[in-house]
Amino acid sequence: MPSRQEVSYFGAGPAPLPTSVVEAGAKAFVNYNDSGLGLGEISHRSPTANKILADAKANLSTLLDIPDNYEILFMQGGGSGEFSAVVQNLVPVWIERRRRRAEAEILKANPGTEKDQLNELVYQRLQKEVDEELKLDYLITGSWSLKASQEAAKLVGSKYVNVALDARKANDGKFGKIPTEETWSLTPTKREGGKGSAFVYFCDNETVDGVEFQSFPKSLEAQGQDEEDERLVVADMSSNFISRKVDVSKYAVIFGGAQKNIGVTGITLAIVRKDLLPPHTATPPPTLLHRLNIGGLPGPVVLDYATIAKNNSLYNTLPIFNLWIAGQVMADLVSEFGAQKVSGQEAVANKKAQLIYGALDKYPAVYQVVPDKSIRSRMNICFRVSGGDDAKEKEFIAGAEKRLLQGLKGHRSVGGMRASNYNAVPLENVQKLVQYLEDFANGQ
Incomplete structure (x- = not known):
């Protein structure tokens, strides 16, 4: 029977953990800090759990220099759950921005419009804009980004999904290359003569196909302050989280499952820009989303960023042992590399x-x-x-x-x-x- 030190494991996930964390975790699972209870048993609303949560947030913020205008969420459902979550959360942001704009422009043109009439006019305009302008941009560079685009099509309908890049077309039907950015067919922003997309999704590192973006795509850089000039960039970093420096400010959402670089299966991390959450951006009422007839919206509450943020990641029962493992991995990196x-x-x-x-x-x-x-x-x-x-x-x-x-x-x-x-x-x-x-x- 080989020892842990003798085995060299290169599995893609669940992945190896630092031995020091595994050993400490074994003790913590049985009796955490001499409390008589293991971390799999304590309440997720206890002071102990809240400190573990706060420490994990602090260490992730330190490692990645996460700006104050971002919320760190610990969720469940893995990266695949986030395929749905980004659609569920960012399409309503697109709708709410359009709703506000429509309401303001209608009132400006017709002051004194009664509320019921105003709501009907706003709805009619929104329905037209959804039918004609709603797009979700996907850069497909491997198996996981392909799955993400398929999930979006399943939720809201394929007519709303714009495959701005399918890397297989440049590589004989296989993944392994990323064509140059000028060949991508991103939905044009206002500055480019279009209306912009709800978001642009890409997978920063494709676990199955061995493909990684070497830097942030230039075509996704901010173009201006106007909402219609902004591309809300969503990055799936499940398999390269905390492995390199990232300018978080370039992203609307960064997400990833923990079981590659951070911890064990059961914890999902999401870093979300706060202005995409209430009170900065209100969530459209479910009745409006139902009436607009966009499939899959509104979605399950456990994937709702606003709800998770409002409840400090504790809306439902968070697996505290899994969180502690992730927190320890991050704490060790902070300790090991210091100012770096x-x-x-x-x-x-x-x-x-x-x-x-x-x-x-x-x-x-x-x-x-x-x-x-x-x-x-x-x-x-x-x-x-x-x-x-x-x-x-x-x-x-x-x-x-x-x-x-x-x-x-x-x-x-x-x-x-x-x-x-x-x-x-x-x-x-x-x-x-x-x-x-x-x-x-x-x-x-």
């Missing part, structure tokens, strides 16, 4: 990724990295062995297992190999993998 914050972890992640890619690129006849070099993921390194030869790939996996290098098999939908280089994967484990890549390529 998440940039310290970014340097480590980059070094590990460079070692693995360096070994793969050294033997092009044996290993073929799947994604284009310009978009290679630092977190999920996808490659084939001998061009995808089934026997060779089975031999590679068998040899890796003998050395206790585990979790290297690619996602079932694409096959091949995948070495996930998450934060908790130690440098020494990466060095063991690199040595195996060398040895296998040289027939040892």
